[in-house]
Amino acid sequence: MSTLQSVSSTTTTVSSARSGRRVLNACCVVSLGAVLLYFAGFSSLPALHNAAHDTRHTAAFPCH
Amino acid sequence: MIKRMLQTAGFAGMGAALVLTLIQAIWVSPLILQAETYEQAASAGLSDAHEAGEHHHEDDGWAPENGWQRVTSSAAANLVVGVAFGLVLAGAISLRPPRKLSIGLLWGLAGYAVFVLAPSAGLPPELPGTQAADLHARQLWWVGTAIATAIGLALIAFAPKTWLKVAGVVLLAVPHLIGSPQLASPEMLAPAALHHEFVIATLLADASFWVTLGLLCTVLSRRAAAPGPFTSPQQEYA
Numbered sequence: 225m226s227t228l229q230s231v232s233s234t235t236t237t238v239s240s241a242r243s244g245r246r247v248l249n250a251c252c253v254v255s256l257g258a259v260l261l262y263f264a265g266f267s268s269l270p271a272l273h274n275a276a277h278d279t280r281h282t283a284a285f286p287c288h
Numbered sequence: 289m290i291k292r293m294l295q296t297a298g299f300a301g302m303g304a305a306l307v308l309t310l311i312q313a314i315w316v317s318p319l320i321l322q323a324e325t326y327e328q329a330a331s332a333g334l335s336d337a338h339e340a341g342e343h344h345h346e347d348d349g350w351a352p353e354n355g356w357q358r359v360t361s362s363a364a365a366n367l368v369v370g371v372a373f374g375l376v377l378a379g380a381i382s383l384r385p386p387r388k389l390s391i392g393l394l395w396g397l398a399g400y401a402v403f404v405l406a407p408s409a410g411l412p413p414e415l416p417g418t419q420a421a422d423l424h425a426r427q428l429w430w431v432g433t434a435i436a437t438a439i440g441l442a443l444i445a446f447a448p449k450t451w452l453k454v455a456g457v458v459l460l461a462v463p464h465l466i467g468s469p470q471l472a473s474p475e476m477l478a479p480a481a482l483h484h485e486f487v488i489a490t491l492l493a494d495a496s497f498w499v500t501l502g503l504l505c506t507v508l509s510r511r512a513a514a515p516g517p518f519t520s521p522q523q524e525y526a
Contacts, residue, residue: 246289250379253293257375264368266427270349276365277351278358282308282316282490283369284404284413286426 292512293382297374300504305370307500309363311493317362319486321354323415323478330417330477370501373399377505384446385513386506396502398441404494406437406460410468413490417477421469433463 264276265285273280273287280287352361377399386392407430414420436459443456476483 246382249289249293250382253290253297253375253379253382257297257372257379260368260372260375264365264372266431268423271351274349274351275361276368278312278317278320278362279365279369281320281413281416282312282366282493284408284411284490284494286411286420286423286430287414288416288418288420288423 289382292509293375293378296505296508296512297378298371299508300378300501301371301374302367303370303504304374304497304501305363305366308370308493308497309366311489311496312362312366313359315489316486316493317359319482319489320416322482323417323486326477326479327417370497373403373498374501374505377501378509381505381509385509387510389503389506392502392506393499394502395506396498396500398445399502400495400498401441402434402438404491404498406463407433408487408491410464413487415476415478415483415486418483419471419475421471425469429463429466429468433468436460436463 263272265280265283267273277287352358377395381392381395386395410433411420411426411430420426440456440459443459444453447453447456478486
């Protein structure tokens, strides 16, 4: 393998690893958002429902 | 990387929640309170309150009193929802960082389509005192519709091949072809005019929320990713 090919292969591997990490980070952040969304908009715990009642109606979440 | 996204989501969510809270306090909440007077009147004349499709906050654990308690708890819930949607949007745009503010606006409108317009097409915003189908069935349809719409829009916007874009269009339509859970003859205690105003108020409040969130996420993510004096250009958005 020539030096040029080796450098190109290494660059591709680094770029691919960086891209994979970016996707993983995005998934983690979106998942955290989904968990928060569940508690604010979908949880059936009465106290949470009552506290977020007007928000659920305003954000067009199914409420009752 | 994650820290940047969390910061972007946190600050953008706070800004959007502030906008939502203001519009909610001025326009939406008074309509909800008005609808609840019809509920209370109906419950006074009915022995079995559940038949009227109503809810008793007092019987179901702690509930904020009308007034500052209710405003504060709604503001706190708006903040949680703002940060939650901020996290979802910041995560998504980190994969395709918008260079222009107009693209950020499109991201915000896409969020509005995914989380408000598409679900509301089958399950319109409802006032207290409105009878509806089983809650879990409606929640399931809401979540499925949001996911299908998000994937559909992503395919239409970013897929390299035409057949994938067509699949995206199909995905947008699937939840509505399946249909949302509906009662055969739903009853509404509030007058139709109040309900119509409520639908318009919520759709406009949510549009303001999502536009603010899209713009703030773009501005803050660009600022967070801007190369500092010791950052190489390759580290941008890494």
